[in-house]
Amino acid sequence: MVNSRQFLTGSEVFVRAAIDSGAGFMFGYPITPASEILSGWINSGKKYLQTEDEIAAGFALCGAVLGGEKAFTATSGPGNILMQDGLSMAEGMRLPFVMVAAQRGGPSSGTVIYSQQEVILSCFGGNGEGMRFVYSPSNLSELYKFTRKAFNDAWHYRFPAIILTDGYLLKTKGVIDFAKIGEIKNISPRALVPKDSVVHWPNIYTFEEELYQEIKLAKDDFEKVAEDIADCESYQTDKADILLVAHGIVGAAAKEAVDELRKKGINAGLFRPITLRPLARKKLDKIAGQESVKKIVVVESSLGQLARIIRDQIAPEICAEFAYMQYPGLGIETEAIVDFVAGLRVVSGEI
Amino acid sequence: MNDNNQNSPSKFCAGCGHPIVLLALGKTLEEMGLSKQAVLGLDIGCSLLAINFLPINTFHTHHGRVSPTMVGFKKARQDSICLGYTGDGGAYAIGLQSLLHSAKRDEPITVLVVNNTVYAMTGGQTAPTTLKGQKTITDPDGCKNAPILGPELMRQVADPKAFLARTAVNDIKQAREFIKKAIETQQAGHFSLIEFLSFCPTNWRTKGQETLEYLENLKKVFKIGVI
Numbered sequence: 001m002v003n004s005r006q007f008l009t010g011s012e013v014f015v016r017a018a019i020d021s022g023a024g025f026m027f028g029y030p031i032t033p034a035s036e037i038l039s040g041w042i043n044s045g046k047k048y049l050q051t052e053d054e055i056a057a058g059f060a061l062c063g064a065v066l067g068g069e070k071a072f073t074a075t076s077g078p079g080n081i082l083m084q085d086g087l088s089m090a091e092g093m094r095l096p097f098v099m100v101a102a103q104r105g106g107p108s109s110g111t112v113i114y115s116q117q118e119v120i121l122s123c124f125g126g127n128g129e130g131m132r133f134v135y136s137p138s139n140l141s142e143l144y145k146f147t148r149k150a151f152n153d154a155w156h157y158r159f160p161a162i163i164l165t166d167g168y169l170l171k172t173k174g175v176i177d178f179a180k181i182g183e184i185k186n187i188s189p190r191a192l193v194p195k196d197s198v199v200h201w202p203n204i205y206t207f208e209e210e211l212y213q214e215i216k217l218a219k220d221d222f223e224k225v226a227e228d229i230a231d232c233e234s235y236q237t238d239k240a241d242i243l244l245v246a247h248g249i250v251g252a253a254a255k256e257a258v259d260e261l262r263k264k265g266i267n268a269g270l271f272r273p274i275t276l277r278p279l280a281r282k283k284l285d286k287i288a289g290q291e292s293v294k295k296i297v298v299v300e301s302s303l304g305q306l307a308r309i310i311r312d313q314i315a316p317e318i319c320a321e322f323a324y325m326q327y328p329g330l331g332i333e334t335e336a337i338v339d340f341v342a343g344l345r346v347v348s349g350e351i
Numbered sequence: 352m353n354d355n356n357q358n359s360p361s362k363f364c365a366g367c368g369h370p371i372v373l374l375a376l377g378k379t380l381e382e383m384g385l386s387k388q389a390v391l392g393l394d395i396g397c398s399l400l401a402i403n404f405l406p407i408n409t410f411h412t413h414h415g416r417v418s419p420t421m422v423g424f425k426k427a428r429q430d431s432i433c434l435g436y437t438g439d440g441g442a443y444a445i446g447l448q449s450l451l452h453s454a455k456r457d458e459p460i461t462v463l464v465v466n467n468t469v470y471a472m473t474g475g476q477t478a479p480t481t482l483k484g485q486k487t488i489t490d491p492d493g494c495k496n497a498p499i500l501g502p503e504l505m506r507q508v509a510d511p512k513a514f515l516a517r518t519a520v521n522d523i524k525q526a527r528e529f530i531k532k533a534i535e536t537q538q539a540g541h542f543s544l545i546e547f548l549s550f551c552p553t554n555w556r557t558k559g560q561e562t563l564e565y566l567e568n569l570k571k572v573f574k575i576g577v578i
Contacts, residue, residue, distance in 0.1 A: 025426055049426065056419035059412065059449075062425025063392070066410065067431070071423075089413055143436035191428070193390060193408050200403045204395060206362075349530035 006177035010170035011036035013140050014100060014163070015044055018072060022186045023098070025049075025064055025071035027057040029079060032112040033167030035100040039073040054079040058086020058097075063309055065095050068191030072152065076167070077106055080118050080125070087160055092203040094218065095152035095192070096161070100147075103166040105329030113167035114331045116248060122164050123277045129215065131222045132160040133229055134277040138252040140176045143169060146274065155187040157225045164276065168331070169249050209308035214258040226278035227282035233272040236262065236281060240269030241291040242341055243320070246299040250332050254299050259275050259336035267292075268341060276309060280309045283339035285315040295344065299325040299337055366562060368549030369397055370404070372465055374432070375523055377405040379437045381531040385432050390424060392438035394446070397472045398465065401436055414534040415445030418453045421460045432534055434463070435560075439466040439546075443479040443499045445488045450505070454542050456512040461533045462544040466499060467551035468569065482572055483496035501546050504577035512541045515578040519548040521566060548573055 008016070014037055014073050018026070021328050026048040028038040042048055051057040057073045064071040075083050080101050090097035103118040105111030124130035133153050135146040147163050154161035195198060205211040233251070237243065246254035251272040261268040273279055288296055297305040303326050311322070325332070326339045363369050380386045391408045393399050395414035402409050412420040417435040425433040442450055442464040453460060462556060469487060470476040476489040479499040486493050502515040514536035516529045526547060533543035548569050552562045 027423065047426070049422070051419065052448055055416065055453070056449045057423075059416040059419040060423030060426070062412070063420035063425075064427040065423075066420075067390075067424045067427025069427035071427070085413060085416065089416070093410070193410065193424075195387075195428075198406055198408055199410075200408075202402055203411040203413075204399055 005175055005177045007173065007175055008140065009036070009173045010140055010143055010165065012042050012171070013144050013168070013176055014074075014147055015040040017144045018151070018204070019046065020184075021070065021148050021151035022189075023070045023072055023151060025069050027060045027064070027071065027073045029054045029057050029075070031076050031079040031233050032170045033104060034074040034076045034079070034100060036170065037100060038190055044192055054082035055085050056199075059089065061097055062086050062089050062093075062095055065189075066193045068189050070189040071165040072100070072151075073171055074102065075099040076299045077104040077110060078108070078120065080121055082221050084121065087132070088128055088202060091126060091128045093201065095157040096158060096189070098150055098161050100163045100165060102170050103164065110130055111329055113171070114301060115166055115304065115329045116250060116301040117328060118164065119143045119276060119302060120308065121134070122162050123309065127308060129219070130277055131218050132162060132277055133232050133275065134164050135274060136164045136247040136276055137252070137274070138248055138272065140169070140172065140174050140276070141181060144176060144178070145184075152187045155189055155231055155324040157221070159222065164248065165213035209256060222278070229275055230278045230280040231274040232280035232283050233270070233274060234287055235270040235272065237269035237271060237287045239267070239290060241267040241292055241294050242269070243288055243293050243296045244268060244270045244295060244299060244337070244341070245285060247276060247306055248268065250301055252267065253334045255330055257335040257341070260334060260338045263340055264342065266337070266341065276306070279309060279313045284310070284313065285318065288314060288320060289318050293320045295323055296320050296328070297325060297341060297344070298325045299332060301327055301330060301332055303328045308309065355438070357467060361404060364553045366550055366552040367397070368467060368547065368551070369401065369465060371520040371523065372463065372547045372549065373401055373404045374480050375526040376463065376530055377407070379527050379534070380407065380432070383531065383534060385534065389432045391434045391435060391436055392421045392424065394441035396434070396438040396441055396470065398436050398438050398441065400527060416449070417441065418446060418460065418462055419449045422453055422458045425458065425460050432537060433459070435460060435462040437462065437464055438471070439468070439478045439480040439501070440466060440470045443501050451508055454505045454509040454513060457513060457542050458539045459537045460542065461537045464544065465545045465549045466546050466573065467549045467556045468498070468553055471551050471554050482569070485576065498572065502571065504568070505544055506578050509542055512539070513535070514541070514543040515547065517546040517573055517575055517578060519566060519570065519575060521563065526570070546573070552564065554558060
């Protein structure tokens with residue numbers, strides 16, 4: 001019997017999750033830091049195609065899911081930009097397009113390990129409205145769990161699903177206990193282009209009204225499922241004065257920072273969105289709307305991409321002041337968050 | 352997904368060559384008993400208007416992206432007959448990288464390229480197949496360079512067993528022969544591509560006999576036959 005506790009890298013965890021999800025095919029183009037997913041998938045003996053670029057990987061993925069194959073791709077940075085072409089088709093035709101976006105520093109070729117600069121691109125890239133599920137895991141165990149969930153949600157609800165991570169988490173090697181995650185049932189794929197009947201399936205329309213109807217239908221469906229999909233972690237938020245908001249691995253550092261701040265007598269809490277699309281806005285409003293909350297501190301490895309989403313989605317009547325800790329493309333450690341929050345309180349004269 | 356245009360009339364311009372290619376395809380599939388297995392992916396441009404022309408499965412892709420989409424579809428469903436339908440711009444300009452690599456990897460798909468030497472739907476701009484000296488919206492003084500010869504270019508990278516050919520819409524018999532051969536090549540596990548020299552009286556600004564003469568003239572530059 002296999003030990004349920006295993007010592008794995010993030011890339012290995014993802015590959016295991018994709019296999020356990022019943023995925024049968026990967027399309028990909030090499031790019032750091034997502035390449036280990038492609039090589040790990042190949043080494044596991046699964047079917048794959050190394051395409052000529054990310055555009056081809058994205059469209060081949062669209063073709064495969066139209067044919068009924070549970071398939072996926074993995075990319076990063078400049079590759080994520082090219083992938084938006086296929087993602088846009090997937091969004092337009094409601095295809096279960098599953099992708100790992102392993103963020104790297106940008107703009108341009110940038111760096112390859114630590115960044116949260118592909119948030120807006122992953123959530124809203126393309127010439128559409130961002131009707132896609134975006135999960136931002138903060139550790140290896142969540143990477144596994146939400147990859148499994150991404151495949152299920154994509155095939156169940158028929159929206160593209162993106163696992164938004166980064167080079168840091170994919171290269172992190174740690175112990176993951178599969179027994180603790182428990183059993184997850186898979187949603188079966190089905191042939192979207194049927195074998196026994198004829199469909200003519202457009203993604204371009206003659207009349208504005210036709211397109212509008214399609215968008216409206218997708219919007220209604222997206223809003224309907226948002227309640228089921230939206231997920232977050234609320235940590236020590238009850239009657240908190242300072243509400244930290246952070247996602248992904250920065251969220252993990254922020255969680256530790258909450259403990260450290262509380263040791264210093266600062267009443268901090270954390271709202272950590274696990275899904276960035278759709279956002280758990282009701283939960284956010286409930287937490288941020290508490291009378292105790294004086295400041296909402298958005299911490300991220302970007303110049304405000306998470307902040308834009310939070311400010312856009314939070315109820316307008318919530319009047320807590322915003323503060324921003326932004327280090328685009330830099331690692332953010334617990335100590336830095338503690339110092340930043342402690343500093344804020346000194347500046348504003350509070351204690 | 353919808354079928355809302357199923358019974359509406361063809362949207363191609365009067366005198367367009369597309370319906371001829373599509374009818375040749377439809378009849379050949381029917382004759383081969385493959386209409387049910389056939390899946391016709393459509394590039395964007397005039398090709399997109401083929402969405403409801405034949406009683407077979409069709410879907411739109413994006414401009415230049417029909418070949419990678421059909422490559423993916425074929426991976427998922429190997430018993431299907433995967434057909435990519437595109438214009439010369441989608442094939443040899445924006446989609447060339449994917450087309451070349453599909454040929455290079457000998458992907459078992461069939462690409463049908465309708466070559467009318469212009470970007471027709473967008474109003475007659477210069478295409479990769481525009482003839483040297485041909486006047487277009489974007490080359491009002493005439494195109495300065497020779498056209499890309501698609502099947503000949505593919506031959507440089509394709510497997511020897513790949514079927515690459517060029518025909519014209521005024522030779523239906525040959526068009527159907529080539530379509531049959533291309534599908535058989537896909538069934539044998541190899542790449543196939545047919546370029547159809549086609550009419551575009553709207554952008555050529557030709558009438559009746561002139562259109563036919565224009566097409567015949569193209570054959571001097573674009574060699575007809577198996578490449």
